[in-house]
Amino acid sequence: xxxxxxxxxxxxxxxxxxxxxxxxxxxxxxxxxxxxxxxxxxxxxxxxxxxxxxxxxxxxxxxxxxxxxxxxxxxxxxxxxxxxxxxxxxxxxxxxxxxxxxxxxxxxxxxxxxxxxxxxxxxxxxxxxxxxxxxxxxxx
Numbered sequence: 001x002x003x004x005x006x007x008x009x010x011x012x013x014x015x016x017x018x019x020x021x022x023x024x025x026x027x028x029x030x031x032x033x034x035x036x037x038x039x040x041x042x043x044x045x046x047x048x049x050x051x052x053x054x055x056x057x058x059x060x061x062x063x064x065x066x067x068x069x070x071x072x073x074x075x076x077x078x079x080x081x082x083x084x085x086x087x088x089x090x091x092x093x094x095x096x097x098x099x100x101x102x103x104x105x106x107x108x109x110x111x112x113x114x115x116x117x118x119x120x121x122x123x124x125x126x127x128x129x130x131x132x133x134x135x136x137x138x139x140x
Contacts, residue, residue: 036121036131039055039100040053041053043117046105049094049107050109050111053104054066054101056121062125063102066090067119067120068085068106068117068119069117069118071083072112114138115138118133119133
């Protein structure tokens with residue numbers, strides 16, 4: 001075997017080995033393109049039901065479900081600790097979409113006069129964290 005062939009063979013083996021040592025990992029969604037976030041939220045009583053308007057930003061096609069978290073006791077300055085959580089699908093009868101806002105009408109809750117709530121929006125990609133609204137207080 002000539003010297004040129006030996007050098008070419010060593011070069012070929014070395015480059016094959018180097019390319020085979022690359023970092024390998026599972027593909028991840030592009031967070032900026034797939035993320036969902038909450039812009040604003042407002043809520044009020046609507047008779048025996050609760051009316052909530054959630055303005056959502058980001059990729060609205062990735063809204064998996066809403067998570068309504070309600071704190072019925074506690075003080076307004078204490079850390080938020082939900083005492084009731086309800087999962088709401090965006091396709092339920094009480095949910096209406098208006099452009100980039102969702103209007104939720106939730107009935108069947110036994111709520112006191114004043115309570116605090118927060119809405120979470122879960123993404124279809126489980127690796128991305130849910131978007132959380134700020135905690136708001138609903139008063140009579």
